[in-house]
Amino acid sequence: MSFKVKDHYFKKAKKEKFLARSVYKLDEIDQKYKIIKRNDHVVDLGYHPGSWVQYTSKKVGEQGKVVGIDIKPVNVKLTNLKNVHLFEKSIFDVSVLEDLSVDKLFDVVISDMAPNTTGIRSVDQDRSLNLVEEVFRVLPDFLKPGGNFVIKVFDSNQAQQFLKENQKVFQEFHKLKPKSTRSVSKEFFAIGKGYRA
Ligand SMILES: C[S@@+](CC[C@H](N)C(=O)[O-])C[C@H]1O[C@@H](n2cnc3c(N)ncnc32)[C@H](O)[C@@H]1O
Structure with missing residues (x-):
């Protein structure tokens, strides 16, 4: 199936002037888990477009x-x-707040980062997990205690294992496949609330 298929969410995003259909994934996650509040400082990893x-x-x-x-x-x-x-930067090139010209830890870290996919499932899963691991590695330098977190994950046994071992850094931890995720997609989102720094 073509990924260019102009589905319901694609059309909705265009009509509502959003730059991508992925907005409806964050919207659903935020409505369900109350991740982002007024006045928050948020870092969005892999924000483009x-x-x-x-x-x-x-x-x-x-x-x-x-x-x-x-x-x-x-x-x-x-x-x-x-x-x-x-900023035009890779997650692998940021390690301290100064790299992002800020001096205060973020209230929320969100990541929709996805690697360039090859179509070879194991390679794509490894690349995605690499990004997920890096985000968890830098979390202490970016997320304030009690902060919230959303990250896209390509599903695999290794990713599930990694999350199982690391989810305890949050008081509350959830996994969700939003309704707007294409049915063929193997992605889901991990959601953490109440970061235990
Ligand atoms: C699915 S898109 C994000 C869509 C975005 N959430 C939106 O709503 O428009 C994934 C993004 O991750 C970015 N990305 C991949 N590897 C990255 C890395 N190492 N550092 C930063 N961004 C990266 C890609 O360039 C791509 O723009």
């Missing part, structure tokens, strides 16, 4: 802040959003 940034920018409001990083060049369509700061 930026529908999660659009959603989060509105939700945190003027006093809040959204910092996005992606290996792709900064999306100029988002530069009019006053509370948004974007």
